[in-house]
Amino acid sequence: MGLFNSTVLEVAVGIIFIYLLLSILCTSANEWVAAMTRRRGEMLRKGIYQLLGGQPLKEGGQSNEFLKAFYAHPLIASLMHDKRHPAYLAPRTFVAVITDILTGSKPGSVEFDHFEKGGEALPIGNVRTSVLALVQRSNKDLEQAQLATEAWFKDAMDRVNGWYKRRTQLWTIIIALLLTLVANANTINIVKKLGNDPVLRTAVVEEAKVRAQKPRPTISVEYADQDDPTNPTITKNEGNELSQNEMDLLGQILGWHDNVFYDKNGYSWSKQIWLERFIGWLLTILAISLGAPFWFDILNKIINIRFAGKAPEEPKK
Amino acid sequence: MFKRFQIIFMVIVLVATPLSVRADITVSLTKGFVQKNKDRATISTTFNVDHAHKKPNKIGTGSEDGDIHIAGRDSVVFLPMVAEILNGKRENDTFKFLMGLTEGQEVSLTGVWRLWFEHPGSEDQIQKKNSVPIPDNTNPDHIFEFHPITKFGNFDCRDSFLPVADGGKEFRGYSADKAFADYEKRPGTITKTTNGIMITSNQAKYNYVEFDMRLTGKPKEVDDGYIVLANVFNAGSSDEEEPLTEQPRRMIFVKGSPPGDKIATMSKGDSLHVLGIPRVNLNEVFAIANGMSGHDEYAFGGLPYEIIIVALLED
Numbered sequence: 205m206g207l208f209n210s211t212v213l214e215v216a217v218g219i220i221f222i223y224l225l226l227s228i229l230c231t232s233a234n235e236w237v238a239a240m241t242r243r244r245g246e247m248l249r250k251g252i253y254q255l256l257g258g259q260p261l262k263e264g265g266q267s268n269e270f271l272k273a274f275y276a277h278p279l280i281a282s283l284m285h286d287k288r289h290p291a292y293l294a295p296r297t298f299v300a301v302i303t304d305i306l307t308g309s310k311p312g313s314v315e316f317d318h319f320e321k322g323g324e325a326l327p328i329g330n331v332r333t334s335v336l337a338l339v340q341r342s343n344k345d346l347e348q349a350q351l352a353t354e355a356w357f358k359d360a361m362d363r364v365n366g367w368y369k370r371r372t373q374l375w376t377i378i379i380a381l382l383l384t385l386v387a388n389a390n391t392i393n394i395v396k397k398l399g400n401d402p403v404l405r406t407a408v409v410e411e412a413k414v415r416a417q418k419p420r421p422t423i424s425v426e427y428a429d430q431d432d433p434t435n436p437t438i439t440k441n442e443g444n445e446l447s448q449n450e451m452d453l454l455g456q457i458l459g460w461h462d463n464v465f466y467d468k469n470g471y472s473w474s475k476q477i478w479l480e481r482f483i484g485w486l487l488t489i490l491a492i493s494l495g496a497p498f499w500f501d502i503l504n505k506i507i508n509i510r511f512a513g514k515a516p517e518e519p520k521k
Numbered sequence: 522m523f524k525r526f527q528i529i530f531m532v533i534v535l536v537a538t539p540l541s542v543r544a545d546i547t548v549s550l551t552k553g554f555v556q557k558n559k560d561r562a563t564i565s566t567t568f569n570v571d572h573a574h575k576k577p578n579k580i581g582t583g584s585e586d587g588d589i590h591i592a593g594r595d596s597v598v599f600l601p602m603v604a605e606i607l608n609g610k611r612e613n614d615t616f617k618f619l620m621g622l623t624e625g626q627e628v629s630l631t632g633v634w635r636l637w638f639e640h641p642g643s644e645d646q647i648q649k650k651n652s653v654p655i656p657d658n659t660n661p662d663h664i665f666e667f668h669p670i671t672k673f674g675n676f677d678c679r680d681s682f683l684p685v686a687d688g689g690k691e692f693r694g695y696s697a698d699k700a701f702a703d704y705e706k707r708p709g710t711i712t713k714t715t716n717g718i719m720i721t722s723n724q725a726k727y728n729y730v731e732f733d734m735r736l737t738g739k740p741k742e743v744d745d746g747y748i749v750l751a752n753v754f755n756a757g758s759s760d761e762e763e764p765l766t767e768q769p770r771r772m773i774f775v776k777g778s779p780p781g782d783k784i785a786t787m788s789k790g791d792s793l794h795v796l797g798i799p800r801v802n803l804n805e806v807f808a809i810a811n812g813m814s815g816h817d818e819y820a821f822g823g824l825p826y827e828i829i830i831v832a833l834l835e836d
Contacts, residue, residue, distance in 0.1 A: 248715070432741060433750045
């Protein structure tokens with residue numbers, strides 16, 4: 205018997221399909237958590253605090269006066285909605301506000317000396333140290349000083365992006381863990397169910413074929429006017445919703461159908477069962493963390509092998 | 522029991538393999554750079570020549586492409602990079618000038634910009650002023666290239682955009698079906714950040730490709746070249762054959778080069794037999810990044826790409 209007989213391939217299609225559905229749920233949950241926790245905005249707030257926090261405006265002033273002045277500035281205040289921190293801040297806006305605070309909102313044109321003296325006039329603190337270090341390399345040129353300030357902000361934003369990415373990855377793992385445990389998405393169990401139940405397996409494979417025909421969850425680009433190859437239009441194919449059939453199948457395959465701690469005879473589950481569960485959950489968590497686009501591609505490829513021909517094309521981009 | 526073991530083994534392999542083999546590299550670009558160059562063929566810069574080939578590559582197959590490799594740093598792009606002169610043997614005067622330069626010497630350079638994950642190495646590459654290390658050899662880890670160079674010092678190299686040949690030998694590139702099958706499926710993730718755009722992919726193959734292109738629109742003139750959408754076919758294919766790509770792809774021509782002069786006279790439906798090299802399509806990348814709202818990262822079916830046409834080939 206070869207490894208790649210029909211049952212094995214159908215089980216593989218089934219497990220990949222389940223991974224895809226769970227990954228889609230995980231992505232949706234992650235986006236929801238990001239929106240609820242205002243993740244991007246909060247990371248930006250933290251990054252700006254690192255730059256501007258701990259700086260009084262006058263001797264004997266409060267330590268965060270400069271930061272408060274930054275947020276009170278009309279250019280920043282106009283970006284806040286219901287006291288929510290903006291998710292993005294243009295470097296030029298940052299530079300404009302810093303320049304304005306340092307020069308005391310001087311009307312008319314601003315010179316390098318105004319900028320430098322504004323920095324020197326600040327009491328000891330993070331901003332004073334940074335601004336004076338930046339102007340030292342500016343050859344007494346305001347434009348260069350502002351470019352250096354912009355670079356200072358961009359460096360901080362690179363760090364913010366790193367934090368954001370790591371936080372998103374962490375949430376992906378947390379959500380994958382919760383989803384796996386709540387749904388009892390045990391890979392080994394799923395494989396057993398699909399292997400032992402030909403009716404269920406057939407239903408899953410049929411639904412996987414339907415999913416593979418749907419557009420990939422992506423943004424696609426099209427040059428609608430063939431005479432203008434510089435002006436593309438984009439189409440979003442979110443694909444982040446599960447159909448009722450897919451939800452029903454997940455309900456049949458996943459879930460806590462047995463008592464968590466005891467078997468039907470009232471005995472505690474053996475260590476072997478717990479080990480198997482642990483491995484099964486771990487495999488599922490790892491699989492979900494690979495993301496929906498990855499499993500979508502794998503599903504398409506394996507369906508092409510299994511059914512000896514390419515699945516119907518998604519609509520032309 | 523054995524069958525169950527087979528299935529579990531297969532699932533473990535299925536999950537473990539991608540975890541172990543994914544070696545994605547990210548290049549981080551400023552939004553301004555992408556916006557400025559997305560519809561340009563070339564970039565002009567001042568280039569520090571750190572290492573250069575002592576002779577052009579041989580002409581044969583695969584990496585024997587007749588190019589001259591130069592590794593260095595520049596004053597515009599700020600990424601690890603190499604610059605390559607096409608048809609090294611033909612560009613004798615340029616080569617002599619190159620050999621006369623001292624290590625680290627500055628020279629003005631214009632070349633076709635090319636972002637491609639052919640030699641990405643293992644470290645992410647971030648576009649940042651004064652951050653590029655001095656390369657150790659003629660082929661450091663890089664994602665950015667000037668390839669081909671169109672002007673080196675005072676030497677105009679656009680006449681190098683010809684079939685790569687020496688005596689009886691001619692370099693032809695990979696076949697279109699093989700190369701485009703790979704280009705169409707290159708993995709790619711676009712991440713929009715506050716200040717820039719990150720492109721993530723893994724190591725690419727099939728540097729040069731030979732193919733027939735059939736124009737699906739008229740060429741659009743841009744500052745330094747022409748851009749045209751075209752369907753792609755195997756060299757010598759008949760009119761009835763299906764294109765090799767899902768949709769027409771952008772073809773980039775340099776103004777003043779032999780392919781550029783030719784495309785300027787062509788119109789929709791015309792065909793060419795060409796040699797090309799792929800690069801990331803920053804026009805699409807920019808559009809995708811601009812289309813993101815609420816998503817900071819998006820993985821999709823393929824790395825957006827376009828083809829730089831470096832030579833017209835005989836049928």
